[in-house]
Amino acid sequence: MTAWMQNRGPDSDIVLSSRVRLARNLAQMPFPQRMDEQQGQTVVDRIQKAVGALQSGWQLQLQSLNQVSGIDRQVLVEKHLASPALVQDPVRFEGVITDPSETISMMVNEEDHLRLQVFLPGLQLMEAWQVANRLDDDLERLLDFSYDSHLGYLTACPTNLGTGLRASVMVHLPALVLTRQIRELFTALAQIGVVVRGLYGEGSDVAGNIFQISNQVSLGFSEEEFIHSLNVVAEQIVGRERHARQFLSQSHALELSDRVGRAWGILTHARIISSEEALRLLSDVKLGEDLGILTIPGSASFSELALMTRPGYLMKAANRELNPGERDELRASILRKNLLAKDEED
Amino acid sequence: MSPGSQPPLSCQRCQRRPASVLVTSVVNGEKSNRYLCEECAREEGAYHLMLDPQFSVHNVLGGLIGQVPKTAPMGDAKEMVCPHCGHSYQRFAETGRLGCDRCYDCFGAQLDPLIRRLHGASDHHGKIPARAGSRLKRRKEVEHLREQLQEAIAKEAFEDAAALRDQIRRLEASTAEEP
Ligand SMILES: [Zn+2]
Ligand SMILES: [Zn+2]
Numbered sequence: 001m002t003a004w005m006q007n008r009g010p011d012s013d014i015v016l017s018s019r020v021r022l023a024r025n026l027a028q029m030p031f032p033q034r035m036d037e038q039q040g041q042t043v044v045d046r047i048q049k050a051v052g053a054l055q056s057g058w059q060l061q062l063q064s065l066n067q068v069s070g071i072d073r074q075v076l077v078e079k080h081l082a083s084p085a086l087v088q089d090p091v092r093f094e095g096v097i098t099d100p101s102e103t104i105s106m107m108v109n110e111e112d113h114l115r116l117q118v119f120l121p122g123l124q125l126m127e128a129w130q131v132a133n134r135l136d137d138d139l140e141r142l143l144d145f146s147y148d149s150h151l152g153y154l155t156a157c158p159t160n161l162g163t164g165l166r167a168s169v170m171v172h173l174p175a176l177v178l179t180r181q182i183r184e185l186f187t188a189l190a191q192i193g194v195v196v197r198g199l200y201g202e203g204s205d206v207a208g209n210i211f212q213i214s215n216q217v218s219l220g221f222s223e224e225e226f227i228h229s230l231n232v233v234a235e236q237i238v239g240r241e242r243h244a245r246q247f248l249s250q251s252h253a254l255e256l257s258d259r260v261g262r263a264w265g266i267l268t269h270a271r272i273i274s275s276e277e278a279l280r281l282l283s284d285v286k287l288g289e290d291l292g293i294l295t296i297p298g299s300a301s302f303s304e305l306a307l308m309t310r311p312g313y314l315m316k317a318a319n320r321e322l323n324p325g326e327r328d329e330l331r332a333s334i335l336r337k338n339l340l341a342k343d344e345e346d
Numbered sequence: 347m348s349p350g351s352q353p354p355l356s357c358q359r360c361q362r363r364p365a366s367v368l369v370t371s372v373v374n375g376e377k378s379n380r381y382l383c384e385e386c387a388r389e390e391g392a393y394h395l396m397l398d399p400q401f402s403v404h405n406v407l408g409g410l411i412g413q414v415p416k417t418a419p420m421g422d423a424k425e426m427v428c429p430h431c432g433h434s435y436q437r438f439a440e441t442g443r444l445g446c447d448r449c450y451d452c453f454g455a456q457l458d459p460l461i462r463r464l465h466g467a468s469d470h471h472g473k474i475p476a477r478a479g480s481r482l483k484r485r486k487e488v489e490h491l492r493e494q495l496q497e498a499i500a501k502e503a504f505e506d507a508a509a510l511r512d513q514i515r516r517l518e519a520s521t522a523e524e525p
Contacts, residue, residue, distance in 0.1 A: 025447060030431045034445035111443065133473070140475050146447035149486070151461070152470025154447040158461050163472035183381070193466075220467025222490075 002079055003101035005303040009122020013290040014238045016170040016210065016303050017119055019080070020128040020227070022136055023155045023164035024114040025146040031156040032109040040093030043113050047106075050142035051097060058135065060104065062097045065090030071321070074312025080119070081105040104135065111156050112164075114139075121303075123238070125167050125231045129223060152219060162219030167227050169234045172302065174209040174287045175244035185240065193217055194233055208279035208306060213237065249291050260288030268339055272325075273332040278309040285339075298341040308334050357383035428452040488517050 004017050025031060026043055035043070044062075051060045065073060065087060073087035082096045086107050097106040107115040116139075118132040146154040152162035160166070176182045186196050197212040215230045248256050263284035267273075286302040288294045300308070307313050314327050317334065336342075357365045363383035426435040433445025435453055444450065450457060462468045471490050491514045498507040 027447060028430075030433075030446045031444060033441070033443050034431050034433055136473075137476065145475055147475050148447075148450065148470075149474075150469055151450060152472055154450055156443045158444070158457060159442075159464055161461060162465065162467075162470045165472070217465045217467075219461065219465035219470060222472045225471075 002304075002307075003103050004119040004121045005079075005301055005307065007121045008301070009120060009124050011238050012122040014171055014173070014241050015123040015234060016172055017121055018123055018125045018128045019117060019119050019168045019170070020125065020132045021115060021117045021166045021168075022132050022153075023112040023160045023166075024116065024136070024139075024143075024153060025155065026113050027144040027146045029113065032111065032113065033156060035109075037091070037093065040091070040109055044093045044095060044108055046143060047097075047108055047114060050139055051106075053142055054138050058104070058138070059099045060097050060106070061099070062095050062108070064092060065094045065096065066092050071312055071315045074310075075316050078307055078310040078312045081117075082107055083110055086110040103131070112160070123169060123231070123234055125169065125227050125234070126224075129165075129167070129227045133223070159216075160218050163221075163223050163226065165218050165223050165226055166214055167230045168212050168214035169230070170303075171211050171213060171234070171237055171241070172209055172283065172286060173211060173237070173241050174283050175248050176241050177209045178248060179244045181240070181244060185237070189213070189233065192233070194230070207276050208283040210279075210283070210306070245287070245291060249293075256291070257288070257293050260284050260293045264288070264294060264339075267335055269336075270332045272328045273335065274328055275309045275311070275331065278331055278335060279306060282306060282309070282335075296339055298338045300338045305335065305338060308338060357381065357386050359383070359386040426453060426456075488514055491517070 009015070009018075026046060029035070029043060030039060032040065032043075044064075048062050051058075051062065054060065065082075068076070068087075068090070073082070073090065076082040076096060077084050077087055079102060081098055081102060082105065086094060086096070093109050095108040097108065098104060103119055105117045105119075107117075116132055116135060118128045118135075120128045120131075148154055153164040155161055155164055173182060176185060189196055193216050195214050195216045197214070198207065198210070213230070213234065215226055218226070221229075263281040267278070267281050267285060282302065282305050285294070285296065286305075289296050309331055311322075311327055314330050314334070315322050318326075318330060322330065357363050358380045359382050363385060365381035365383055427433070428445055428449045429452070430448040431446035433449055435456060438444055438449070438453065444453070458468065469489075471486065474486060491510055495507055495510040495514065498504070498510055
């Protein structure tokens with residue numbers, strides 16, 4: 001289903017995914033915050049018509065969010081296909097367009113009329129940009145986007161002006177956290193205009209040592225230049241994390257394998273587990289796997305396992321609303337099965 | 347705090363919980379970095395900025411909008427309304443969002459310094475929609491090359507400069523040939 005979670009890419013041991021987003025608006029139509037229902041519907045209709053008329057290959061399908069169940073909406077957020085703001089109290093003219101592999105997601109009438117996103121596994125920012133650029137080219141033949149020769153693509157918030165581009169990578173940095181180098185890194189990143197966030201923007205802190213690294217500026221350089229500069233940053237982060245991992249496995253081999261073993265023990269034997277504990281332990285186990293300390297029998301990737309800890313995913317699996325206690329129980333069971341690759345439990 | 351100094355372990359606001367978020371804010375043109383705990387960051391409204399990619403930088407914007415009076419009197423600006431969509435500048439100042447694409451013209455004088463400060467630039471150098479035509483595309487390319495040329499000259503990279511100059515001439519020639 002979600003191809004970027006299942007597949008591996010370059011530097012997948014550290015870079016979980018690459019994402020490129022383009023913000024676009026239809027010319028001479030109020031931005032979503034300002035439009036009435038009829039205008040909102042006009043925007044959806046035009047976008048849907050354009051998507052339907054796209055040349056071969058894209059396989060995009062619109063879902064109107066008011067026809068999507070609360071649990072499914074939550075799953076869209078957990079898969080990063082839609083934003084929390086979009087799925088909250090959805091109205092008829094809000095939607096999300098995806099392809100079957102969930103490589104592409106286009107949010108309709110979120111902050112901008114169209115937010116086109118492309119996800120790829122590993123460090124593949126330029127590749128993700130190329131897909132986004134091609135889709136944007138194809139859409140542009142069918143839709144008239146707001147554009148100014150000096151300011152570029154016009155967006156509801158001036159922070160997205162110009163290219164409308166935001167590129168980001170999701171990185172797993174357990175060794176930089178363990179060796180206490182992470183703050184120093186973030187300080188350095190902040191100074192060059194790179195923003196760091198947690199995995200989900202929902203109040204949980206940076207659980208699982210997963211961080212999103214993105215560029216904050218969208219005007220003044222070309223898309224390729226923005227992508228290239230973030231790619232350089234990502235490569236440096238990968239290098240530092242590798243270095244820290246090497247240091248840990250050489251100088252603290254025993255402590256490291258103890259930590260990984262304990263995490264594995266709890267994850268494969270616990271009967272109740274919170275999302276926070278699960279993600280923290282999954283991070284240890286993933287590090288152990290990357291360093292060859294242990295082999296996970298199950299085939300689920302770290303991104304998939306992280307998704308399995310989320311409330312929406314669990315309720316979708318159970319096909320009903322669950323209270324936190326029920327979720328902790330189901331989470332433990334699902335993680336055991338997926339880590340051990342067994343249906344029957346001992 | 348000064349760049350490069352050692353980040354603290356506990357939150358710089360409540361001094362109690364562990365610091366987990368780096369909050370960069372711009373106040374009166376002064377950029378400052380602080381390490382806060384999740385709660386304090388959220389209380390200060392900085393939470394979305396750092397943790398949620400989908401929400402934009404309204405808090406930073408809020409700080410920046412406060413500086414706009416230097417170039418345009420805020421009192422007057424607040425009264426301004428975009429005739430195309432009915433969005434007021436006041437509303438923009440509150441939400442950080444504009445009402446329509448033409449708001450950029452209507453509030454141009456107010457937005458210009460803000461955009462410059464947000465992006466460190468005021469001119470688009472990226473993609474040009476095919477509809478906007480190839481002429482425009484080449485004109486932008488020439489502009490961009492000219493800037494690179496200036497930089498090359500400033501850095502005394504004369505070989506690069508010569509190559510850039512030739513590239514500009516070729517582009518200009520091809521533009522001139524068009525009707
Ligand atoms: Zn605090
Ligand atoms: Zn307007």
